[in-house]
Amino acid sequence: MERMAEILKISSDKLVEEVMKLRKATGIPENLKKVGVSEEEIGKMVEEAMSYSRNLSNNPREVTPEDVEKIYRKAFT
Incomplete structure (x- = not known):
């Protein structure tokens, strides 16, 4: 995750937040x-x-x- 966040130029916490938003928006069960x-x-x-x-x-x-x-x-x- 750290590498992905680095590539996207965002913090790891922000990346996790965005992935969780995507999960929720797509209806993927948690x-x-x-x-x-x-x-x-x-x-x-x-x-x-x-x-x-x-x-x-x-x-x-x-x-x-x-x-x-x-x-x-x-x-x-």
Whole structure:
């Protein structure tokens, strides 16, 4: 985000603000809950995400199921 803000010659905070405005204007839901994902589905989503070994092996950082679950739980709320 910092690099994008630098290219656009705006602050990172302003970039985040503009992205959020765009999300709202286009009607993109703000979290997984609003797209109909239930909290009970998160475990299955973690399993599915961890099954994409090609993507995981190309990631510069090791990703654990706990990492993925944290991301999904944050995206849920």
